[in-house]
Amino acid sequence: MQKKLVIVESPAKAKTIEKFLGKDYQVLSSYGHIRDLKAKEFSVDIEHDYTPQYVIPADKRKVVAELKKASAGAEEVLLASDEDREGEAIAWHLAETLGLEPEKTQRIVFHEITKNAILHALNHPRSININLVNAQQARRVLDRMVGFEVSPILWRKVKPALSAGRVQSVAVRLLVEREREIQQFVSEASYRVTAHFLLSDGQTLLKTELNRRLKNREEARDFLQFCRTAEFVVDDISTKPFRKSPPPPFTTSTLQQEAARKLGFSVSQTMIVAQRLYESGCITYMRTDSLNLSDLALGASRETITGTYGEKYYRFRKYQTKSKGAQEAHEAIRPTDMSAPEIHGSVQDKKLYDLIYKRTLACQMADAELERTTITIGIGGKKEKFTATGEVIQFDGFLHVYMESVDEDAEKEQENGLLPPVALNETPGLSEMTAVERFTQRPPRYTEATLVRRLEELGIGRPSTYAPTIQTIQNREYVVRGDRPGKERTYGILALKDGQITSADKTEVVGADRNKLLPTDIGIVVNDFLVDYFPDVMDYNFTASVEKEFDAIAEGELAWTRALDKFYKFFHPIVEATSAVKTVHKVGERQVGIDPQSGEPVFVKIGRYGPIAQIGQGSPDNKDAPKPRFASLMKGQSIETITLEETLKLFDLPRSAGEFEGDEITVGLGRFGPYIRFRDKFISIPKTLNPHTISDEEAIRLIREKRAREAERIIKQFEEEPGLEVLNGRYGAYIACQGVNYRIPKDMKPDELTLEACRKIIELSPTKTGKSRKTGKRNEKGAVSK
DNA sequence: CAGTGAGCGAGCTTCCGCTTGACTT
Numbered sequence: 001m002q003k004k005l006v007i008v009e010s011p012a013k014a015k016t017i018e019k020f021l022g023k024d025y026q027v028l029s030s031y032g033h034i035r036d037l038k039a040k041e042f043s044v045d046i047e048h049d050y051t052p053q054y055v056i057p058a059d060k061r062k063v064v065a066e067l068k069k070a071s072a073g074a075e076e077v078l079l080a081s082d083e084d085r086e087g088e089a090i091a092w093h094l095a096e097t098l099g100l101e102p103e104k105t106q107r108i109v110f111h112e113i114t115k116n117a118i119l120h121a122l123n124h125p126r127s128i129n130i131n132l133v134n135a136q137q138a139r140r141v142l143d144r145m146v147g148f149e150v151s152p153i154l155w156r157k158v159k160p161a162l163s164a165g166r167v168q169s170v171a172v173r174l175l176v177e178r179e180r181e182i183q184q185f186v187s188e189a190s191y192r193v194t195a196h197f198l199l200s201d202g203q204t205l206l207k208t209e210l211n212r213r214l215k216n217r218e219e220a221r222d223f224l225q226f227c228r229t230a231e232f233v234v235d236d237i238s239t240k241p242f243r244k245s246p247p248p249p250f251t252t253s254t255l256q257q258e259a260a261r262k263l264g265f266s267v268s269q270t271m272i273v274a275q276r277l278y279e280s281g282c283i284t285y286m287r288t289d290s291l292n293l294s295d296l297a298l299g300a301s302r303e304t305i306t307g308t309y310g311e312k313y314y315r316f317r318k319y320q321t322k323s324k325g326a327q328e329a330h331e332a333i334r335p336t337d338m339s340a341p342e343i344h345g346s347v348q349d350k351k352l353y354d355l356i357y358k359r360t361l362a363c364q365m366a367d368a369e370l371e372r373t374t375i376t377i378g379i380g381g382k383k384e385k386f387t388a389t390g391e392v393i394q395f396d397g398f399l400h401v402y403m404e405s406v407d408e409d410a411e412k413e414q415e416n417g418l419l420p421p422v423a424l425n426e427t428p429g430l431s432e433m434t435a436v437e438r439f440t441q442r443p444p445r446y447t448e449a450t451l452v453r454r455l456e457e458l459g460i461g462r463p464s465t466y467a468p469t470i471q472t473i474q475n476r477e478y479v480v481r482g483d484r485p486g487k488e489r490t491y492g493i494l495a496l497k498d499g500q501i502t503s504a505d506k507t508e509v510v511g512a513d514r515n516k517l518l519p520t521d522i523g524i525v526v527n528d529f530l531v532d533y534f535p536d537v538m539d540y541n542f543t544a545s546v547e548k549e550f551d552a553i554a555e556g557e558l559a560w561t562r563a564l565d566k567f568y569k570f571f572h573p574i575v576e577a578t579s580a581v582k583t584v585h586k587v588g589e590r591q592v593g594i595d596p597q598s599g600e601p602v603f604v605k606i607g608r609y610g611p612i613a614q615i616g617q618g619s620p621d622n623k624d625a626p627k628p629r630f631a632s633l634m635k636g637q638s639i640e641t642i643t644l645e646e647t648l649k650l651f652d653l654p655r656s657a658g659e660f661e662g663d664e665i666t667v668g669l670g671r672f673g674p675y676i677r678f679r680d681k682f683i684s685i686p687k688t689l690n691p692h693t694i695s696d697e698e699a700i701r702l703i704r705e706k707r708a709r710e711a712e713r714i715i716k717q718f719e720e721e722p723g724l725e726v727l728n729g730r731y732g733a734y735i736a737c738q739g740v741n742y743r744i745p746k747d748m749k750p751d752e753l754t755l756e757a758c759r760k761i762i763e764l765s766p767t768k769t770g771k772s773r774k775t776g777k778r779n780e781k782g783a784v785s786k
Numbered sequence: 787c788a789g790t791g792a793g794c795g796a797g798c799t800t801c802c803g804c805t806t807g808a809c810t811t
Contacts, residue, residue, distance in 0.1 A: 009804065010804095010806085011805085029806090030805080032803080032804035033804045039800095139802080139803085140801095140802075140803080142802095143803085144800095146802095147800055150801090155800080161800080162799085162800080164800080165801045166801075166802075168801085275806085461802085462802080462803065462804090464802095464805080465803060465804095468802090608793070614794085630794060632793085669791090670792080673791090677791085682790080734788060736788080
């Protein structure tokens with residue numbers, strides 16, 4: 001008997017739906033888009049109304065063949081891709097590619113995977129909305145125009161294999177501009193005064209803070225001086241109730257942010273784990289911007305909350321999706337089964353599931369009710385007051401299961417919990433008062449997760465692209481994830497104790513950053529170039545404004561080719577003009593000065609392999625002219641800020657560092673930093689030593705140390721199997737076999753291992769499930785992760 | 787995770803959004 005064929009986007013979804021539908025239905029998956037513009041060609045016919053040239057990518061041929069076969073034998077085909085622009089386009093491409101007859105083809109949509117929703121969808125079929133499809137085509141073609149016309153300009157003017165795009169270039173811009181704000185930031189100092197008062201019981205201390213910051217040290221000193229003899233009185237004790245509401249359920253971006261803060265996951269890590277949870281049926285779809293929860297989920301949450309915590313903890317809530325450009329094709333991210341607080345799986349799986357479970361529960365729970373008490377202490381003869389605030393939870397509500405984390409950047413003054421009992425008009429004694437110099441804080445650097453949040457706020461990118469975009473800007477080396485050391489600064493501190501005022505200067509390290517996104521020289525140069533020549537595309541509102549056009553297309557108010565024509569007629573001339581600009585110098589090139597030795601100019605710029613310094617211009621016509629000399633910049637140096645002196649130093653290497661045992665030692669700079677070379681062996685120079693100033697003795701010492709390590713390296717070798725060795729590495733003993741390394745179980749002694757024992761370890765070791773490390777591809781350099 | 791170590795005039799790159807897989811006669 002002929003079945004009805006339902007086509008959805010995701011195979012996991014197909015499996016679930018098949019269970020809901022009877023055996024009259026076959027459910028298959030398209031695995032996303034099945035057609036696209038050619039990967040390596042422009043594929044848009046500018047001359048003929050911007051006709052896109054679509055192809056079926058090689059990795060989709062098999063799926064398409066299967067779908068073709070299944071649809072040919074089906075009684076009816078139901079296109080059930082997502083209810084958004086991309087989903088509509090997928091349905092259209094399917095109809096075109098599979099050659100579906102209109103009379104036996106229908107379009108259905110549901111945005112939650114529940115039996116009711118699906119049955120409802122089956123009863124309300126429609127046809128493909130071509131306006132929505134055209135909005136997607138416009139989006140696709142515009143992105144191709146921007147990407148494929150601007151990127152080649154970068155290849156010529158900056159460096160090969162770079163890229164530009166509507167989303168990635170703006171992401172880099174955010175980082176570059178934030179970095180400049182940080183550079184230009186001037187902090188302002190003020191004195192924060194705190195006082196500890198001794199209450200009437202003669203024991204309890206009340207910690208308070210002055211309600212005003214003092215301008216400078218003089219003012220602080222005067223203030224403390226005054227307080228030496230001042231009288232203090234408890235002016236006011238007030239208690240105010242307030243409430244806290246739970247955060248909304250997770251979307252892709254909030255899940256990424258919270259998993260980064262609470263679990264330390266990278267954005268891509270979160271998505272990999274979430275994908276696993278989705279495929280095993282534990283959670284709903286993980287790429288979504290919707291805050292909607294199905295009635296089924298709401299009911300189950302209610303049951304769980306009232307059953308576990310009582311009626312009092314429950315409160316029905318509906319959340320409105322507010323992010324720009326949200327397309328509501330799915331539900332929010334939630335557990336599929338609210339009665340399962342735990343799941344089987346890896347530690348990571350469990351942690352992320354736990355987070356999703358609790359967040360989902362919390363969003364249907366009652367407000368927390370708190371009380372904030374403020375004690376105010378007046379100073380006789382002054383209008384300033386000291387205050388102490390304490391918060392007490394009267395009813396925990398949703399806080400019982402879930403507390404949202406905040407970014408650690410905000411250096412929050414800690415709030416006291418419960419305050420000690422104090423009487424109005426009590427006159428506490430001053431135990432100790434301090435005035436500490438504090439500074440306004442520079443803006444924080446972005447993390448992967450905070451960048452995603454910003455992009456979402458601006459409506460740039462989609463849930464399915466946040467993680468890949470962040471990968472791309474790192475692959476292009478526009479951005480690195482890394483640390484920045486803090487700066488030391490001194491601050492003043494004044495203390496009043498036992499009637500004595502003391503003052504001191506202390507130092508602290510501030511502004512240290514770990515695992516933040518940092519723009520590279522390449523990122524900065526490319527960004528400045530693009531902002532200069534393509535200000536409209538680089539505008540933070542560019543996406544939002546083209547989205548308005550796409551909406552008009554979707555509503556049938558605007559022809560998609562007309563919208564593209566308008567954009568291209570404006571955009572392409574800029575591309576032409578920019579390409580035509582003849583520059584003697586490369587983009588981003590800067591002359592830092594004149595080399596005093598040769599009298600030649602000294603430049604820094606982006607070279608084929610990254611930032612480089614150059615002395616002299618050379619002359620292609622004159623072979624006798626002196627050739628330019630090159631030297632790479634060191635890690636942490638920037639072509640924006642490097643000085644002439646620092647640049648010239650780069651040319652000191654390689655240099656000789658004396659002789660050892662009759663052979664010369666040279667000091668050089670390699671891909672991985674400074675090194676010593678001795679008889680064709682390379683030894684890294686530790687960060688504590690400077691390659692420019694390293695002495696002959698220090699170099700010899702490093703060689704000796706290296707030899708010692710070398711001698712200790714081989715723990716065991718076996719005659720029977722020369723390819724297998726027990727070695728001593730940076731992280732202890734390991735077994736090396738045919739280029740692969742294996743860890744040795746902790747309970748075994750490396751020097752006592754037999755060949756059989758080694759073979760057994762190798763056999764038992766879990767084979768890497770991930771992709772092999774040797775990817776044959778040339779372009780993906782595999783971001784240097786630490 | 788476990789060692790690596792140039793060069794700057796020749797090989798081809800790139801976009802954004804959907805979605806996971808990874809060979810037979």
